[in-house]
Amino acid sequence: xxxxxxxxxxxxxxxxxxxxxxxxxxxxxxxxxxxxxxxxxxxxxxxxxxxxxxxxxxxxxxxxxxxxxxxxxxxxxxxxxxxxxxxxxxxxxxxxxxxxxxxxxxxxxxxxxxxxxxxxxxxxxxxxxxxxxxxxxxxxxxxxxxxxxxxxxxxxxxxxxxxxxxxxxxxxxxxxxxxxxxxxxxxxxxxxxxxxxxxxxxxxxxxxxxxxxxxxxxxx
Amino acid sequence: xxxxxxxxxxxxxxxxxxxxxxxxxxxxxxxxxxxxxxxxxxxxxxxxxxxxxxxxxxxxxxxxxxxxxxxxxxxxxxxxxxxxxxxxxxxxxxxxxxxxxxxxxxxxxxxxxxxxxxxxxxxxxxxxxxxxxxxxxxxxxxxxxxxxxxxxxxxxxxxxxxxxxxxxxxxxxxxxxxxxxxxxxxxxxxxxxxxxxxxxxxxxxxxxxxxxxxxxxxxxxxxxxxxxxxxxxxxxxxxxxxxxxxxxxxxxxxxxxxxxxxxxxxxxxxxxxxxxxxxxxxxxxxxxxxxxxxxxxx
Numbered sequence: 010x011x012x013x014x015x016x017x018x019x020x021x022x023x024x025x026x027x028x029x030x031x032x033x034x035x036x037x038x039x040x041x042x043x044x045x046x047x048x049x050x051x052x053x054x055x056x057x058x059x060x061x062x063x064x065x066x067x068x069x070x071x072x073x074x075x076x077x078x079x080x081x082x083x084x085x086x087x088x089x090x091x092x093x094x095x096x097x098x099x100x101x102x103x104x105x106x107x108x109x110x111x112x113x114x115x116x117x118x119x120x121x122x123x124x125x126x127x128x129x130x131x132x133x134x135x136x137x138x139x140x141x142x143x144x145x146x147x148x149x150x151x152x153x154x155x156x157x158x159x160x161x162x163x164x165x166x167x168x169x170x171x172x173x174x175x176x177x178x179x180x181x182x183x184x185x186x187x188x189x190x191x192x193x194x195x196x197x198x199x200x201x202x203x204x205x206x207x208x209x210x211x212x213x214x215x216x217x218x219x220x221x222x223x224x225x226x227x228x229x
Numbered sequence: 230x231x232x233x234x235x236x237x238x239x240x241x242x243x244x245x246x247x248x249x250x251x252x253x254x255x256x257x258x259x260x261x262x263x264x265x266x267x268x269x270x271x272x273x274x275x276x277x278x279x280x281x282x283x284x285x286x287x288x289x290x291x292x293x294x295x296x297x298x299x300x301x302x303x304x305x306x307x308x309x310x311x312x313x314x315x316x317x318x319x320x321x322x323x324x325x326x327x328x329x330x331x332x333x334x335x336x337x338x339x340x341x342x343x344x345x346x347x348x349x350x351x352x353x354x355x356x357x358x359x360x361x362x363x364x365x366x367x368x369x370x371x372x373x374x375x376x377x378x379x380x381x382x383x384x385x386x387x388x389x390x391x392x393x394x395x396x397x398x399x400x401x402x403x404x405x406x407x408x409x410x411x412x413x414x415x416x417x418x419x420x421x422x423x424x425x426x427x428x429x430x431x432x433x434x435x436x437x438x439x440x441x442x443x444x445x446x447x448x449x450x451x452x453x454x455x456x457x458x459x460x461x462x463x464x465x466x467x468x469x470x471x472x473x474x475x476x477x478x479x480x481x482x483x484x485x486x487x488x489x490x491x492x493x494x495x496x497x498x499x500x501x502x503x504x505x506x507x508x509x510x511x512x513x514x515x516x517x518x519x520x521x522x523x524x525x526x527x
Binding site: 034039048051052054055058059090114123124127129131132134135136138140142143144146147148150151152161165168169171172173174175176177180183187190191193194198199202 | 240243244246248251261262263264266267268292293294295296297323327329332359360361364366367370371374385391423424427448451452453455456458459469471474495496498499500501502503504505506508509511512518
């Protein structure tokens with residue numbers, strides 16, 4: 010593939026589309042025909058999302074099929090993943106084919122699988138974190154240094170202040186937790202947020218101007 | 230970063246102790262008093278300040294993993310909105326939130342609510358809008374353009390309530406139930422920021438009328454929201470399970486028919502928090518002993 014197709018055309022598309030959106034956001038008033046025209050561009054994101062979903066499905070199947078083929082690590086789970094994906098896909102397509110599925114989740118069977126299997130499995134996995142946190146509390150939090158000690162004390166105050174038992178032990182705990190959250194935490198998070206925003210603006214400008222080309226893949 | 234050390238015993242004993250101790254208050258609630266935090270009170274105050282008929286957007290942007298925290302938050306607030314006579318437009322910018330939202334709305338407005346007279350006038354559920362931040366931006370600019378039909382296939386212009394909601398300028402309050410991205414920061418960036426000053430009924434924040442946003446999130450995400458809360462961009466926050474319990478308690482005090490169900494969960498959370506602190510203390514004592522004994526700390 011020529012350099013023009015691989016490099017220059019994607020860079021031109023990024024530059025043109027990026028600057029149209031910048032101009033629309035900062036220089037065109039809401040409700041004007043010119044601003045409304047740019048809404049067409051944002052609508053194309055839906056098309057890209059659907060395409061990305063299809064690519065994701067293919068990549069997932071490919072990855073797990075290769076793992077099974079090579080008898081790789083935990084290949085048995087790859088088998089379960091593929092079976093689950095195919096069965097759920099068939100259920101969804103069946104719902105569409107029989108017109109039972111008027112909207113995204115209307116098929117009774119599709120909804121049943123989601124509500125009664127997926128939802129509970131997902132909640133269970135997430136709730137297991139509580140056990141790991143308890144174990145980590147015993148193994149990891151040590152008064153090794155001043156910073157670690159501050160982290161430990163503040164963490165303990167938050168644990169006491171953000172549960173009803175803290176207020177029962179001493180009514181000052183909830184107020185301390187609230188202060189920690191709204192003052193030192195807000196200040197730290199604000200600094201992080203502003204730093205991230207400045208970094209994102211810088212990266213966006215570099216991408217629009219074609220200086221940052223990492224998203225196009227290796228230059229070969 | 231803390232260094233992980235091996236336990237002198239099988240860590241599964243810790244899991245068993247935690248499991249047993251949090252099971253007790255779930256089976257036999259301790260009924261600990263629930264203090265109402267200022268952040269939860271702010272959500273309540275922002276909601277009761279609205280007038281009957283005002284339009285509230287409920288955005289269900291979470292997945293099943295955080296359902297135990299997000300569901301009681303949005304359910305109690307949705308109930309509160311219904312009781313106050315507020316009209317609700319529900320959306321989901323997370324695909325996983327789409328079916329969850331349908332179930333939660335059905336609990337409050339009744340099973341089959343989409344076939345009642347109230348649907349289209351008091352409540353509309355638009356469903357999942359794809360595109361994440363871009364979907365949010367489009368919805369804020371023009372609700373009809375974000376998605377042609379509601380969750381049930383009805384064209385949005387055919388719904389009386391949606392005739393009044395052409396953009397976010399027609400909305401009085403945004404309730405964001407989230408556990409990630411897109412979430413409250415994207416609503417602030419792509420909706421609140423783009424439409425400031427478009428509705429003079431919105432409260433003044435630093436001289437500009439801003440769309441009021443209340444949010445409910447997992448406790449782990451709330452610290453990241455604090456800069457926006459202190460700046461007035463978020464008017465109130467329900468902080469995790471504790472925030473959900475606090476709002477349920479506020480609703481239950483005024484509307485006793487709404488059950489207060491988070492008590493046992495918060496009791497279990499209290500026990501778990503105390504247990505974690507105890508584990509930290511015991512872990513440090515054993516570490517100090519092993520260190521003073523001249524042995525290797527791990």
